Amino acid sequence: xxxxxxxxxxxxxLASLVAEFLESNDYQVQIEANGxxxxxxxxxxxxxxxxxxVMLPGADGLTVCRTVRPHYSGPILMLTSMSDDxxxxxxxxxxxxxxxxxxxxxxxxxAHLRALLRRVEVSEAIENSxxxxxxxxxxxxxQNRTVISDGQVVHLTTAEYNLLWLLxxxxxxxxxxxELHRKTFRLEYDGTDRSIDLRISRLRKxxxxxxxxxxxxxxxxxxxxxxxx
Numbered sequence: 520x521x522x523x524x525x526x527x528x529x530x531x532x533l534a535s536l537v538a539e540f541l542e543s544n545d546y547q548v549q550i551e552a553n554g555x556x557x558x559x560x561x562x563x564x565x566x567x568x569x570x571x572x573v574m575l576p577g578a579d580g581l582t583v584c585r586t587v588r589p590h591y592s593g594p595i596l597m598l599t600s601m602s603d604d605x606x607x608x609x610x611x612x613x614x615x616x617x618x619x620x621x622x623x624x625x626x627x628x629x630a631h632l633r634a635l636l637r638r639v640e641v642s643e644a645i646e647n648s649x650x651x652x653x654x655x656x657x658x659x660x661x662q663n664r665t666v667i668s669d670g671q672v673v674h675l676t677t678a679e680y681n682l683l684w685l686l687x688x689x690x691x692x693x694x695x696x697x698e699l700h701r702k703t704f705r706l707e708y709d710g711t712d713r714s715i716d717l718r719i720s721r722l723r724k725x726x727x728x729x730x731x732x733x734x735x736x737x738x739x740x741x742x743x744x745x746x747x748x
Contacts, residue, residue, distance in 0.1 A: 580597060592674070596618075673726055682718050
């Protein structure tokens with residue numbers, strides 16, 4: 520995987536300002552303004568992380584995210600000038616790991632980027648572990664981050680894998696939404712944020728879980744989530 524941050528933004532002035540700020544904080548940055556070209560770059564170069572605007576020429580950010588996800592497991596941070604919650608939900612459901620509405624302060628963007636990259640580092644540390652976890656029909660090989668569900672290899676994003684690992688470490692036990700939120704975002708849960716619920720929904724879909732009657736990741740009403748043992 521490349522160490523470069525790919526910034527996909529068609530506003531030349533904004534892209535230059537963001538790139539300059541990130542480079543001043545010791546990141547290598549490549550800028551691409553066209554969504555269609557960005558798809559090829561992401562798949563071919565496998566950047567360390569992608570900062571992706573939603574409104575782009577060629578292919579919009581949602582299409583870019585949806586297209587590259589089967590081929591790219593690194594973190595994707597979406598930026599948009601739209602503030603509708605539906606757009607945030609759509610972004611997360613297409614595979615984005617985080618979402619910020621423009622205008623966003625440079626230091627806030629940097630903090631979110633660093634948080635995403637820390638999760639990657641955690642994931643890479645997990646990969647070097649020799650422990651194996653088996654939870655029901657789900658098997659996880661931490662050495663190469665392979666996930667198998669019902670005999671089929673499942674391709675997960677970094678965020679999805681880390682969330683599954685949090686549940687798998689305590690398979691058979693209920694893990695509260697508050698704990699999952701705190702360990703995922705390093706923020707206290709405010710009681711209303713749906714980010715964990717959205718990621719659980721996406722994870723269930725990839726694992727082949729029944730959305731109406733889930734048997735792999737169960738919702739324990741009023742308590743949290745449980746990965747069956």
